Amino acid sequence: MSISRKRSHEEGKAPAKKPKxxxxxxxxxxxxxxxxxxxxxxxxxxxxxxxTPELHDRLDPKSRITDQELGEVFxxxxxxxxxxxxxTESLGIKNVHQQRDAAECLELILHKVxxxxxxxxxxQLIYMTKCSKGHIINEETNPFWxxxxxxxxxxxxxxxxxxxxxxxxxxxxxxGDNMVYCNECEKKTEATSGCDMDTFPQILxxxxxxxxxxxxxxxxxxxDCSVDVPYTLEKKDKKYSLYGMxxxxxxxxxxxxxxxxLSNEDKTWYEFNDEAVNKxxxxxxxxxxxxxxxxxxxxxxxxxxxxDDLPNPKTNKIEVEEDETTxxxxxxxxxxxxxxxxxxxxxxxxxxxxSIVIVISVVLATTLKN
Numbered sequence: 001m002s003i004s005r006k007r008s009h010e011e012g013k014a015p016a017k018k019p020k021x022x023x024x025x026x027x028x029x030x031x032x033x034x035x036x037x038x039x040x041x042x043x044x045x046x047x048x049x050x051x052t053p054e055l056h057d058r059l060d061p062k063s064r065i066t067d068q069e070l071g072e073v074f075x076x077x078x079x080x081x082x083x084x085x086x087x088t089e090s091l092g093i094k095n096v097h098q099q100r101d102a103a104e105c106l107e108l109i110l111h112k113v114x115x116x117x118x119x120x121x122x123x124q125l126i127y128m129t130k131c132s133k134g135h136i137i138n139e140e141t142n143p144f145w146x147x148x149x150x151x152x153x154x155x156x157x158x159x160x161x162x163x164x165x166x167x168x169x170x171x172x173x174x175x176g177d178n179m180v181y182c183n184e185c186e187k188k189t190e191a192t193s194g195c196d197m198d199t200f201p202q203i204l205x206x207x208x209x210x211x212x213x214x215x216x217x218x219x220x221x222x223x224d225c226s227v228d229v230p231y232t233l234e235k236k237d238k239k240y241s242l243y244g245m246x247x248x249x250x251x252x253x254x255x256x257x258x259x260x261x262l263s264n265e266d267k268t269w270y271e272f273n274d275e276a277v278n279k280x281x282x283x284x285x286x287x288x289x290x291x292x293x294x295x296x297x298x299x300x301x302x303x304x305x306x307x308d309d310l311p312n313p314k315t316n317k318i319e320v321e322e323d324e325t326t327x328x329x330x331x332x333x334x335x336x337x338x339x340x341x342x343x344x345x346x347x348x349x350x351x352x353x354x355s356i357v358i359v360i361s362v363v364l365a366t367t368l369k370n
Contacts, residue, residue: 031081032276032277040099040258040274044257058116064112073087124198125144129180132191149161151223227296231289239304240303242262245296245298
């Protein structure tokens, strides 16, 4: 979202923090982040990034200061609670008592880190308009880090994220008075326009647009409608599974952010509420595969690697054995094509050796006979 909003930290209502004894039981696995005043939005986003190991290996501390500060925070919260003062400084956040939008915060961080790191979150949409004869009238691409889904005008009592995601890629038709001029046809013609995913991100972030502009009053409002969040999403041959949610409690002017995340350690859902970390009592998606929430704001999905994309275990075994045999110190990354050629050379060599052995045997036999 493009506007900053002041929200009082006290006004938001979030799940109560549990007694210290119960919190300590789970902090052996996960630790929280101290709130500097109204930095719950930052803490929630940082916990999402911490649960995204795909990002960690791409951080380049020598390239960007933000990469360095993120890496240090990730190292610290593996073993203890920690502050975020260095992060806010590297992001240029001056007033830590002014609450900001979590989606804006995520995009600010991705803008500040090295390109190799933000590529994990980057996808690309392609918008195309075609006339009825198939001529391309207009075509443009748009990279994104977060994909917004509008909660208004859906006519649903409960917003269905899966259907909303599908609506993003629906085709729109133009006819009658709405016909579009086509240069190829040299006239106005019926046309269709639509959006498609040109490049799929490794990490897909959906932004539920709870903060919308009311065109009647020309003012922003917050939608607290309940949403049905699916555990998995599919588009073409890509499949994603949910591992994180950033929640917003409260009103447009005042609120509080938390994060609900699936642990990489024990595959259990936890609630991250600033420095407090608690196991979610009723595990999300345990029964129906869908989770209903009136506070979910950002949904974070990870691409599921299909079986066909995984290396063949048998091929890998052959490759390893051949590598050990040849003791190639300068070997390249595994490639099925490369090792297929190597195996062919081995077979040819063995055939040649066999032929030589046969010739020698014939010569010896002839010599002995003479």
